[in-house]
Amino acid sequence: MNKSFTQTFTVSGNNFSDAGKISTEIKMILKQLGINSDIVRRVAIASYESEMNVVMYACKAKIVLDVDPEVIKIIVEDEGPGIPDIELTMKEGYSTATPEMRELGFGAGMGLPNIKKNSDEFTIKSDVGKGTRLEIIVYIN
């Protein structure tokens, strides 16, 4: 893979019927770029967990996929309530999910820890009342 690639997607909060569509698209793009399947799987899982978080908790978000020959970067920037205690939400099992979210098989408090687990570098910043920004980096080699 020696080309660079960038694409921006928009996700709407509370749109449960389309939840996951963008991450499946991201996965297909990465496969088409010929990236190793283990790397593609890790990026897709991190992206999907992020997308579900936007659908469940935020108003809307911009997801930017940026691929260069060495690094895959995903930035998720949402407009939403923000996270008051990031340290707490990074703990497995901590969740503020509603019954509707749980019916979809999500909201078990695994999302953010799983995004971190699948990233080589992960940063999260949040402003309460404004929104949250995630930066996910996975090295290709």
Next chain:
Amino acid sequence: MMPLSEICDLLSCKVFCCEELLDREIKYGCASDLMSDVLAYSRSGAVLLTGLANVQTIHTAFISEIYAVVFVRGRVPDERMIEVAITKKIPLLGTALSLYEASGILYSKGLASTMETLATVTRHE
């Protein structure tokens, strides 16, 4: 390892789509209604046994490289789920057996678990 066709026979499954992919070799078994657990702990090449029949099940399977989904307790996927599964080449099967029975049958036939057993159980304080 076990061909999907053998899983289909062992669990007396109905095939909802992608019948042409029943020769797929399945490496592991994964049983959960919690998609968060599937995303966190499954490995590529597993069959997912689940009672959760919605489109997120199919998206989760595609993202996690689940090779096939078996819906338990007679759950039936709707048209939209079948459409997405065909696009993503994920065979969807259904059994009348419970999650416990279906998992037990595959485990007793030697299909390994996709999830590692925890060393200990720790209580969250």
